[in-house]
Amino acid sequence: MSATGRDLRDFLKVLETERELVRVRTQVDWNLEAGAISRLACERQAPAPLFENVKDYPGQQLAAVLLGPGRPMHARLALALGLENKAASVRQLIDQVKEGLRQRRRPVQVERRSAPCKEVVVPGAEANLLNYPIPWIKSVDGGRYIGTWNIVVVKDPESQWVNWATYRCMLRDEQSFTVLLLPDAQHGGHIFGKYEAAGKPMPIALVIGAHPAAHLAAITSLEHGVSEAEVAGGYLGEGVPLVKCETNDLEVPANAEMVIEAEILPGVRADEGPFGEYTGHVGHGSKAGLARVTCVTHRRNPIHTMANMGKPHDDAAIPQSILLSAVAEERLKRHGIAVKAVYYHTPQVAPAIAVKPEPGVHQRILGVLLTSPRMAQHGAIFVDEDVDVTDLQEVFWAMSTRMHAKSYQVIDNAMANPLNPALTPEDRQSLQTGFWVVNAWLPYTWSAEYRHAYTQVADFANSWPEDLKRKVLERWHDYGYER
Ligand SMILES: Cc1cc2nc3c(=O)[nH]c(=O)nc-3n(C[C@H](O)[C@H](O)[C@H](O)COP(=O)(O)O)c2cc1C
Ligand SMILES: [Mn+2]
Numbered sequence: 001m002s003a004t005g006r007d008l009r010d011f012l013k014v015l016e017t018e019r020e021l022v023r024v025r026t027q028v029d030w031n032l033e034a035g036a037i038s039r040l041a042c043e044r045q046a047p048a049p050l051f052e053n054v055k056d057y058p059g060q061q062l063a064a065v066l067l068g069p070g071r072p073m074h075a076r077l078a079l080a081l082g083l084e085n086k087a088a089s090v091r092q093l094i095d096q097v098k099e100g101l102r103q104r105r106r107p108v109q110v111e112r113r114s115a116p117c118k119e120v121v122v123p124g125a126e127a128n129l130l131n132y133p134i135p136w137i138k139s140v141d142g143g144r145y146i147g148t149w150n151i152v153v154v155k156d157p158e159s160q161w162v163n164w165a166t167y168r169c170m171l172r173d174e175q176s177f178t179v180l181l182l183p184d185a186q187h188g189g190h191i192f193g194k195y196e197a198a199g200k201p202m203p204i205a206l207v208i209g210a211h212p213a214a215h216l217a218a219i220t221s222l223e224h225g226v227s228e229a230e231v232a233g234g235y236l237g238e239g240v241p242l243v244k245c246e247t248n249d250l251e252v253p254a255n256a257e258m259v260i261e262a263e264i265l266p267g268v269r270a271d272e273g274p275f276g277e278y279t280g281h282v283g284h285g286s287k288a289g290l291a292r293v294t295c296v297t298h299r300r301n302p303i304h305t306m307a308n309m310g311k312p313h314d315d316a317a318i319p320q321s322i323l324l325s326a327v328a329e330e331r332l333k334r335h336g337i338a339v340k341a342v343y344y345h346t347p348q349v350a351p352a353i354a355v356k357p358e359p360g361v362h363q364r365i366l367g368v369l370l371t372s373p374r375m376a377q378h379g380a381i382f383v384d385e386d387v388d389v390t391d392l393q394e395v396f397w398a399m400s401t402r403m404h405a406k407s408y409q410v411i412d413n414a415m416a417n418p419l420n421p422a423l424t425p426e427d428r429q430s431l432q433t434g435f436w437v438v439n440a441w442l443p444y445t446w447s448a449e450y451r452h453a454y455t456q457v458a459d460f461a462n463s464w465p466e467d468l469k470r471k472v473l474e475r476w477h478d479y480g481y482e483r
């Protein structure tokens with residue numbers, strides 16, 4: 001068994017031991033209060049709250065911002081990935097994710113009688129989603145959000161490939177909720193298009209409260225055909241137990257806290273949003289697919305979960321920055337491009353990329369990023385290999401000192417992400433926008449003499465002979481320094 005255990009409850013114990021979880025015993029209202037507390041917890045890098053006493057819902061709990069900003073920032077993500085050191089560096093986290101992506105493991109099928117998520121089975125006709133402490137997170141949101149830290153499971157009717165992803169889901173009434181499906185950018189939306197063209201409902205399973213390894217797989221940007229269940233096994237270090245649904249042939253993590261089986265109706269759209277988003281701005285409302293519940297199964301005294309996105313940082317940005325960086329490094333490597341490192345300070349938006357400047361290399365990288373959904377939606381920042389892209393201060397230093405005004409580029413007609421707050425009214429019409437490229441690297445065409453005269457870095461590493469540096473490092477504490 002991995003260090004973080006097999007289910008959400010094991011993980012909560014790990015968080016508690018590591019002082020990254022607070023049990024909130026005071027009664028808290030699901031209506032805005034839980035949202036306000038968990039947002040402030042993100043902004044203060046305070047532990048994740050586990051609301052044990054939710055108004056109107058005795059016996060049920062609500063866990064918020066499980067992988068949100070901790071101390072240090074990525075502490076809870078490090079623990080979710082099975083690392084013992086919660087102070088693991090961003091670089092170590094990206095490498096751990098890459099290891100999980102390489103070491104995928106097949107899921108293990110389990111019988112329904114040994115699946116904790118089936119302890120209570122509520123048939124569709126009796127299901128009432130208002131029986132669960134679904135939070136209204138922010139005042140600006142369009143409703144109560146049943147799915148923010150969830151896994152939406154769907155099957156491609158053509159290839160039978162199963163996709164897991166996290167798509168926000170808003171409660172509509174006792175037996176229905178909306179699912180935000182975007183046909184161009186998501187697998188879920190693309191697959192739904194196939195059901196809808198055939199006039200058929202799309203069966204889905206909305207999974208709440210699985211082990212974080214499963215949620216991490218669901219939010220990793222993977223290509224069509226890759227099994228997120230196997231990637232979850234890679235992150236967990238062992239095959240994830242799956243069990244069949246009651247009313248469709250999908251499979252779900254057997255030890256999840258709750259599974260809502262439903263179908264998304266063809267040709268039907270309902271109001272969805274607005275919703276406070278990972279860009280730190282509120283995503284506008286639109287029309288979304290409508291899911292009708294066919295069955296609810298859950299553990300006794302289920303623990304519900306919620307994310308709380310907002311102005312950095314939040315529990316979407318923390319995991320997704322690391323996951324996307326790992327995926328981008330792997331994908332660029334597969335295209336034969338030797339980048340030193342990629343890091344997303346805000347996921348999906350504008351990666352910082354360290355690469356040795358060579359003729360054409362930046363264009364080749366842009367070619368890959370711009371044709372991979374979610375890889376780069378606003379822009380890209382290129383720096384030299386000596387810059388640590390995970391350190392915002394270094395990236396900003398490179399931008400401020402090495403970028404020539406004339407090297408700034410704009411690429412026209414890039415795909416627009418509707419959540420981009422900088423889109424003009426015209427961009428929103430055409431769903432196209434400009435893509436900016438910051439070239440914060442020094443031209444490789446300059447001679448060695450010119451570089452030596454004007455571009456030497458003045459820091460500890462570059463300004464003294466090796467033997468003197470070694471001596472200073474060895475004697476550091478002798479000088480009276482404690483750190
Ligand atoms: C907390 C959280 C909420 C998310 N909500 C959405 C969402 O509502 N819609 C969406 O398209 N992506 C959302 N994402 C991002 C996707 O889950 C992620 O990009 C995933 O890899 C998409 O999978 P897909 O490629 O199978 O569509 C969310 C991510 C997180 C961490
Ligand atoms: Mn996918």
